[in-house]
Amino acid sequence: MKKTYSAIAFAAAFSLLTGCASNKNTDASNAAVVEPTVESTQSSTNTVVIDTTFYFEFDSADLTTAARSALMLHAEQLASNPRSIRLEGHADERGSREYNMALGERRANAVRDLLVLQGVNASSIETVSYGEEQAAEQGSSEMVWSKNRRVELK
Amino acid sequence: MIKKLPSAVIKNLIVVVTLSLVALQASANLFIEINRGNNNPTPIAIVPFAGANGLLEDIQAIVSDDLVRSGFFDSIPKADMLAFPKSQAEVVYRDWKMLGASFLLVGELTNLGDKYSVRYQLFDVLAQKPILNATVSGGSNGLRDIAHAISDAVYEKLTGIRGIFSTKMLYVQDLKRPSASRYRLVYADVDGARPRVLLSGSQPILSPSWSADGKRITYVSFETTRPAIYIMELATGRKTQMTNFKGLNGAPSFSPDGSRLALVLSKDGSPDIYVLDIASRALTRVTSDQYIDTEPNWSTDGNSVIFTSNRGGSVQIYQVNLQNGRPERLTFEGDYNARPRVSPDGKSLVMVHRSNGVFHIASQDIASGNMRILTETYLDESPSIAPNGAMLLYATQHNKRGVLGAVSMDAGVKFRLPSTEGDVREPAWAPYF
Amino acid sequence: MIDKLSINALPITVSVLLHGLLIWVVVRTWGDMAPPPEFKQPEFVKATLVELKTKAPERKVAPAPQQKVDLDADKKLQAAKELERKAQEAAKTAEAKQQADAAAKKAQELKAAKEKAALETSKEKTQKEAQEKLKQEKLAADRKAAEDARKRQQESKEKALREEEMMVAELASEEAVNSFTAIFKDRIAQKWSRPPSARRGMTCELVIQLVPTGRIVAVNIVKSSGNEAFDRAAEQAVRAVEQIPEMRDLDIAIFEKNFRTIHLLFNPEDLRL
Numbered sequence: 001m002k003k004t005y006s007a008i009a010f011a012a013a014f015s016l017l018t019g020c021a022s023n024k025n026t027d028a029s030n031a032a033v034v035e036p037t038v039e040s041t042q043s044s045t046n047t048v049v050i051d052t053t054f055y056f057e058f059d060s061a062d063l064t065t066a067a068r069s070a071l072m073l074h075a076e077q078l079a080s081n082p083r084s085i086r087l088e089g090h091a092d093e094r095g096s097r098e099y100n101m102a103l104g105e106r107r108a109n110a111v112r113d114l115l116v117l118q119g120v121n122a123s124s125i126e127t128v129s130y131g132e133e134q135a136a137e138q139g140s141s142e143m144v145w146s147k148n149r150r151v152e153l154k
Numbered sequence: 155m156i157k158k159l160p161s162a163v164i165k166n167l168i169v170v171v172t173l174s175l176v177a178l179q180a181s182a183n184l185f186i187e188i189n190r191g192n193n194n195p196t197p198i199a200i201v202p203f204a205g206a207n208g209l210l211e212d213i214q215a216i217v218s219d220d221l222v223r224s225g226f227f228d229s230i231p232k233a234d235m236l237a238f239p240k241s242q243a244e245v246v247y248r249d250w251k252m253l254g255a256s257f258l259l260v261g262e263l264t265n266l267g268d269k270y271s272v273r274y275q276l277f278d279v280l281a282q283k284p285i286l287n288a289t290v291s292g293g294s295n296g297l298r299d300i301a302h303a304i305s306d307a308v309y310e311k312l313t314g315i316r317g318i319f320s321t322k323m324l325y326v327q328d329l330k331r332p333s334a335s336r337y338r339l340v341y342a343d344v345d346g347a348r349p350r351v352l353l354s355g356s357q358p359i360l361s362p363s364w365s366a367d368g369k370r371i372t373y374v375s376f377e378t379t380r381p382a383i384y385i386m387e388l389a390t391g392r393k394t395q396m397t398n399f400k401g402l403n404g405a406p407s408f409s410p411d412g413s414r415l416a417l418v419l420s421k422d423g424s425p426d427i428y429v430l431d432i433a434s435r436a437l438t439r440v441t442s443d444q445y446i447d448t449e450p451n452w453s454t455d456g457n458s459v460i461f462t463s464n465r466g467g468s469v470q471i472y473q474v475n476l477q478n479g480r481p482e483r484l485t486f487e488g489d490y491n492a493r494p495r496v497s498p499d500g501k502s503l504v505m506v507h508r509s510n511g512v513f514h515i516a517s518q519d520i521a522s523g524n525m526r527i528l529t530e531t532y533l534d535e536s537p538s539i540a541p542n543g544a545m546l547l548y549a550t551q552h553n554k555r556g557v558l559g560a561v562s563m564d565a566g567v568k569f570r571l572p573s574t575e576g577d578v579r580e581p582a583w584a585p586y587f
Numbered sequence: 588m589i590d591k592l593s594i595n596a597l598p599i600t601v602s603v604l605l606h607g608l609l610i611w612v613v614v615r616t617w618g619d620m621a622p623p624p625e626f627k628q629p630e631f632v633k634a635t636l637v638e639l640k641t642k643a644p645e646r647k648v649a650p651a652p653q654q655k656v657d658l659d660a661d662k663k664l665q666a667a668k669e670l671e672r673k674a675q676e677a678a679k680t681a682e683a684k685q686q687a688d689a690a691a692k693k694a695q696e697l698k699a700a701k702e703k704a705a706l707e708t709s710k711e712k713t714q715k716e717a718q719e720k721l722k723q724e725k726l727a728a729d730r731k732a733a734e735d736a737r738k739r740q741q742e743s744k745e746k747a748l749r750e751e752e753m754m755v756a757e758l759a760s761e762e763a764v765n766s767f768t769a770i771f772k773d774r775i776a777q778k779w780s781r782p783p784s785a786r787r788g789m790t791c792e793l794v795i796q797l798v799p800t801g802r803i804v805a806v807n808i809v810k811s812s813g814n815e816a817f818d819r820a821a822e823q824a825v826r827a828v829e830q831i832p833e834m835r836d837l838d839i840a841i842f843e844k845n846f847r848t849i850h851l852l853f854n855p856e857d858l859r860l
Binding site (some may be wrong): 183184185186187188189190191192193194195196224226256278280281285311312313314420526544563564565566572 | 764768771772775776777778779780781782783784788814815816817819820821822823824826827845846848849850851853854855856857858859860
Binding site (some may be wrong): 094102 | 346358380381401404424448469493513533554573
C-alpha cells in the first residue's frame with residue numbers, strides 16, 4: 001500500500017515538474033510500475049491533454065527537452081488520430097518587428113520539423129508566424145517576455 | 155612718355171606713405187574666434203493674425219506648435235504680448251526685444267468667400283528689419299494647411315532646411331481589445347491631426363511603407379489569416395494583393411522609381427530577400443541561404459538593398475548590390491542592429507540598435523561607419539526618416555502604452571506624439587509630394 | 588594740352604594720392620585728439636592788455652547797479668552774487684596789474700644798476716678778461732663734461748623709465764586684450780544659437796565696431812558661410828550681447844588700440860554634426 005502510494009506520489013511530483021502527461025494505456029493499472037517520465041490522466045471522454053504551447057529563449061528557435069517530449073506525444077496522437085494542425089509562432093516585443101516575424105516562423109518550423117521527423121504528415125501542418133503582433137501577456141518584464149516567446153499548436 | 159620722378163619726390167613719397175601706414179597700424183585689428191555656442195531654442199513671437207479670430211482652426215496655435223515641436227524655437231506666450239501688430243508699420247521693435255524675442259511673425263487673414271488669403275511677415279527683431287513677406291491662400295477647409303505652409307516658410311528661412319510641417323504619415327493603431335477593427339492603418343498629418351483610417355480589421359496589419367511619389371503605399375495584412383503583401387492607391391483606396399506565398403510574406407519596400415518591391419519570402423526554406431516587379435509580377439531572388447534575411451530597404455540609387463541578417467552569428471545590417479554582389483556587412487557596433495532605413499541624401503542609416511541590453515534608435519554615417527545613439531527612450535523600434543532628413547519618427551513605449559516618438563538626427567530634439575486609444579506604432583513618414 | 592597732361596600724369600596722380608592719403612589719415616585720427624585743456628590763466632592775457640583793459644572793470648561795474656533796479660528777490664541775489672564775482676575778478680586784475688607794475692619797475696632798476704656797474708668795471712675788465720677767459724674756458728670745459736655726463740645719465744634714466752612705462756603699458760594692453768577676449772567669447776557663445784543646418788566646418792566672419800562704453804554700434808558680415816541662416820544666427824548673437832559694460836573702465840588708449848574694431852570668426856567646433 002505504502003509502495004503504491006509513494007509510487008503515485010513520485011509520479012505526480014515528476015509530472016508536475018515536466019508538465020507533461022501521457023496517454024499510456026490500461027497496462028498501468030495492473031502493477032505499480034513507476035513511469036520515469038510522464039503521468040497520464042484520463043477524463044471521462046477519453047481525451048488526453050498535452051501541452052500545446054512551447055517556449056523559447058531570446059532570439060532562439062531551439063526546443064527545450066520538455067517541448068520535445070510533449071511533441072513526441074503529439075506525434076503519436078496525430079499518428080493514430082490524424083488531423084490538420086496549425087502552428088503559430090510568436091516572439092517577445094523586443095527588437096524589430098519583421099525580424100521577430102522571422103523568429104516566430106523559425107520557432108514554428110522547429111516544432112513542425114520535429115513532428116515531421118516523428119512521422120507526422122507535413123502537408124497536414126500549417127505554420128504561421130505572428131511575430132510580436134499577438135502577445136499572450138502584456139508588459140515589459142523578463143517574466144512576460146518569456147511567456148510570449150512561444151509556439152502554439154492548434 | 156613718363157618723366158622719371160626726381161629723387162626728392164620719391165623720398166617724400168616714402169616718408170608720407172610710411173607715416174600713413176604707421177597711423178593706420180595704430181587702429182585695432184583684434185581677432186577673436188567664437189568656437190562654441192548654445193543649444194538653446196530661438197525665441198520667436200508669433201502674433202495672432204488679424205482677422206483670424208473665431209475661425210475653426212487657430213492658425214497662431216498651429217504655427218506655434220509646429221515651430222516649438224521642431225525643437226529649434228521657443229514661442230513667446232500670447233499673454234505676454236503688449237500689442238498685436240499686423241504689418242510692419244505697427245511693429246515697435248523695442249517692445250519685442252524687451253520680451254526677449256529674436257524674431258517676430260505677424261499676419262493678416264482675409265476671407266475671400268470661397269477661400270482664405272493670409273499675408274504674413276517675419277521680422278528680425280535684433281537687426282530691426284523684415285526678412286520675409288509672403289501670402290498664402292487655401293480653401294475654407296485648408297486653414298491647417300495654410301498654417302503649416304507658414305510654419306514651413308518661417309522654418310526654412312530661419313534654419314536653412316526645408317520644413318516638414320505640411321507632410322503626412324502612416325501608422326498602425328492597435329486597440330488592444332477584440333474588435334472587428336482592432337487593427338487600423340491610419341493616415342494623418344505629421345502632427346497627428348486629421349487622422350483617416352485607410353484599413354481596419356481584426357487581424358494584424360504591419361510594415362506600412364510609401365512609394366517615392368507619395369501616391370501608393372504598401373503593407374502586410376493578416377486579413378486572409380496569413381500574412382500577405384498589398385499595395386493601396388491612396389487617391390482611390392484601391393487595394394491589390396501582391397503576394398500569397400507559403401510562409402512569410404513581409405517587409406515590402408518600393409524601389410526609388412516605384413516599379414519594384416523588395417520583400418521577404420520564406421517559401422524556399424528560410425526568410426530571404428526577393429525583388430518583385432510590380433507590373434509583371436516577375437520575382438527575383440536576391441539572397442539564398444539558411445539564415446534569416448529580412449527588412450530590405452533600397453539605396454537611393456536603386457542599385458542595392460540594405461537589409462537585416464543573422465548570417466554572421468548576431469543580428470546585423472548588410473548591403474547587397476542587386477546586379478552581382480555578395481552581401482557586405484555594414485554594422486559592427488553592438489550585438490543587435492536591425493530594420494535599416496536610408497536617409498534621403500543617402501549618407502546615413504538609421505536602425506534599431508541594442509546597447510547594454512536596451513533597444514534604441516541609432517544612426518550611422520555610411521561612409522565613416524560612425525554610429526550615434528539618438529534616443530533616450532527604450533524598447534524603440536521602426537524608425538522612419540523625415541523627407542528633409544533632419545528628424546525621424548519611431549515607435550516606443552510610454553506609461554505602458556505604445557506611442558510614437560520623434561528625435562532630430564543630431565539627437566538634439568525629442569518629443570512624443572500621444573496616442574488617442576490603444577497602442578500606435580510603425581510610423582511611416584511620407585515623402586514630399 | 589593733352590600731351591602735357593600725360594607727361595605729368597604720374598606725378599599728378601602720385602601727388603593726388605598722397606594728399607588724399609594724408610587727408611584720410613588726418614581725418615581718421617582727428618577724433619582721437621583729446622580736446623585741448625581748459626585755459627586757466629586769464630591773468631596773463633589781461634596783463635599784457637592792462638592798458639586797454641583798465642576801463643573794462645569800471646565798465647563792468649557800471650551795469651551792476653542797474654541790475655539792482657530789478658524788484659525780483661531772486662534776481663537780486665543773483666545780481667549780488669554776480670557783483671561779488673565781478674568785484675573779485677576786478678580785485679584780481681588790480682592785483683595782477685600791481686604785480687606787473689612792480690615787476691616792470693624791478694626790471695628797470697636792475698637794468699640801470701647793470702649799466703652803471705658795466706661802466707665802472709669796463710676798464711678793469713679788459714685786463715682781467717684775458718685771464719678770466721682762460722679760466723672760464725677751463726671751467727666751461729669741465730662744466731660741459733659734467734653736464735654731458737649728467738645729461739647722458741639723465742637720458743639713460745629717462746630711456747629706462749620710458750621703456751618701463753612702455754612695457755607696463757604693453758602688459759596692461761595685453762592683459763586687457765586677454766581678459767576681454769575671454770569675455771567676448773563667453774558672452775557671444777552664450778547667445779549663439781546655431782540653426783539645424785549648421786555643420787562643423789561652416790564659418791563666417793563678422794567685423795564689429797565698439798565705442799568706449801563697450802556698446803557694439805555696428806555689425807557687418809565680411810565673409811559669409813554660404814548659409815544664410817548660419818550667418819544670421821552669428822549676427823544675432825552679437826546683437827543680443829549688445830554691450831560689454833566692463834569696457835567703460837578700460838583705459839582709453841588701450842581701448843583705441845585694441846577694441847574699437849574687432850574681427851569675429853564664428854567656427855562651431857562643438858556641433859555634433
